Amino acid sequence: MQIIKKRRSIRRYSDKPVLKEDIQAIIEAGIWAPSGLNNQPWRFKIVANKKQKDGLAQFTKYGHIIKSAPISVCIFLDKSVMYNRDKDIMAIGACIQNMLLQAYELNIGTCWLGEILNQREAVEKYLELNTDYELMAVITFGYSDKMDGQGSRKKIESFIIK
Amino acid sequence: MQIIKKRRSIRRYSDKPVLKEDIQAIIEAGIWAPSGLNNQPWRFKIVANKKQKDGLAQFTKYGHIIKSAPISVCIFLDKSVMYNRDKDIMAIGACIQNMLLQAYELNIGTCWLGEILNQREAVEKYLELNTDYELMAVITFGYSDKMDGQGSRKKIESFIIK
Numbered sequence: 001m002q003i004i005k006k007r008r009s010i011r012r013y014s015d016k017p018v019l020k021e022d023i024q025a026i027i028e029a030g031i032w033a034p035s036g037l038n039n040q041p042w043r044f045k046i047v048a049n050k051k052q053k054d055g056l057a058q059f060t061k062y063g064h065i066i067k068s069a070p071i072s073v074c075i076f077l078d079k080s081v082m083y084n085r086d087k088d089i090m091a092i093g094a095c096i097q098n099m100l101l102q103a104y105e106l107n108i109g110t111c112w113l114g115e116i117l118n119q120r121e122a123v124e125k126y127l128e129l130n131t132d133y134e135l136m137a138v139i140t141f142g143y144s145d146k147m148d149g150q151g152s153r154k155k156i157e158s159f160i161i162k
Numbered sequence: 163m164q165i166i167k168k169r170r171s172i173r174r175y176s177d178k179p180v181l182k183e184d185i186q187a188i189i190e191a192g193i194w195a196p197s198g199l200n201n202q203p204w205r206f207k208i209v210a211n212k213k214q215k216d217g218l219a220q221f222t223k224y225g226h227i228i229k230s231a232p233i234s235v236c237i238f239l240d241k242s243v244m245y246n247r248d249k250d251i252m253a254i255g256a257c258i259q260n261m262l263l264q265a266y267e268l269n270i271g272t273c274w275l276g277e278i279l280n281q282r283e284a285v286e287k288y289l290e291l292n293t294d295y296e297l298m299a300v301i302t303f304g305y306s307d308k309m310d311g312q313g314s315r316k317k318i319e320s321f322i323i324k
Contacts, residue, residue: 001187001267004194004260025163027322031315032166033259036276040316045323076323087276089248090298093255094262097195098166101263105163114198114249129323136252153193154202160189161207161238161291 003101008151010109011065013142018070022106023141027073029102035091039083042095043076043133056138059123060116069111069140073099074123076133092136099139109144112137165263170313172271173227175304180232184268185303189235191264197253201245204257205238205295218300221285222278231273231302235261236285238295254298261301271306274299 027044035041047056048071056072057063066072075096082088096112103110116123120135189206197203209218210233218234219225228234237258244250258274265272278285282297 001191001264004191004264007194007196009196024318028318029163029166031318031321032313034169034171034262034274034313038314040321043321043323084276084279086251086279086298089251090255090258090276093252093257094259095255096252097256097259100196100256102163102166112196114246114252117246117248133323136248151194152200156186156190156193159193159202159205161205161295 003104007100007104008149009111010142010144010147011111013068013070013109013144016143018108018141018143022108023071023073025106026099026102026141030095030099033091033094033098036087037083039081039088041078041081041088042092043078045074045076045127045129047072047074055126056123059119059126060113062113062115065111065113065140066138069142071141073139073141074127074135075137075139077136078132079134080132089136096137096139103141107147108141109147111140113140165266169262169266170311171273172304172306172309173273175230175232175271175306178305180270180303180305184270185233185235187268188261188264188303192257192261195253195256195260198249199245201243201250203240203243203250204254205240207236207238207289207291209234209236217288218285221281221288222275224275224277227273227275227302228300231304233303235301235303236289236297237299237301239298240294241296242294251298258299258301265303269309270303271309273302275302
């Protein structure tokens with residue numbers, strides 16, 4: 001609960017690099033999310049070199065976050081294994097949440113970028129991927145001295161239907 | 163990581179009741195999921211009495227799981243606050259994953275039921291809800307002596323795009 005509540009978006013990162021084995025552990029956490037029929041519809045593209053980061057950054061108005069982060073991971077839905085779009089997209093959300101929590105546990109800051117989906121097809125074309133892969137999100141990873149803080153949520157009562 | 167990897171679906175429960183405050187804590191974990199523009203699109207309907215459980219159970223071939231569980235929670239997307247369907251559904255997935263992890267930490271078994279979405283409109287009608295609420299999943303909660311075990315995933319390499 002502490003990890004869940006304290007995790008928050010980090011949009012500016014220090015120069016400290018992120019270890020490949022940490023990214024591996026974060027993706028490992030992601031793939032242990034549940035999915036309908038255990039179809040595991042998530043796919044990941046790691047973007048770590050400057051050229052690719054700059055390329056990716058051009059497709060979102062939050063490109064400065066991608067440029068600031070040592071590593072970004074693009075998350076895709078593999079439509080070739082899809083069986084129910086809504087359920088598969090929920091599974092991707094569960095996968096991303098695992099990644100954010102695992103990163104936080106490793107003291108790595110993250111930002112879940114969604115605005116880039118407005119240019120999803122252009123990103124997919126830029127990355128020259130299998131056309132079965134549909135972009136769902138980009139997650140940035142890096143270190144920050146501003147990991148603490150607190151998000152805000154409405155009161156729990158406002159979400160519970162009587 | 164341990165919680166993420168050990169959590170698995172529990173489909174049969176003991177008679178031991180689930181405390182209301184534990185369900186409260188589980189929903190609290192859910193609402194701390196991230197959402198686009200922090201729109202917090204999740205809504206919850208707690209189903210705990212026998213009549214409502216039996217009523218809900220009739221809409222899925224996995225009704226026996228709902229009947230066996232002391233408590234189920236129906237998760238809805240509030241379409242009145244929706245801003246991007248895919249992103250909102252991912253947020254719901256993140257919310258559900260938080261709930262599953264928090265439940266596991268409380269030693270409460272869960273099962274994420276999706277097949278019931280095939281009769282989504284009938285469920286919404288049965289529960290007599292605001293028509294803005296679209297059913298996304300039903301999660302069952304209860305105790306079991308079979309919390310241990312291990313799911314299976316393909317190798318991490320098979321998900322990473324070169």
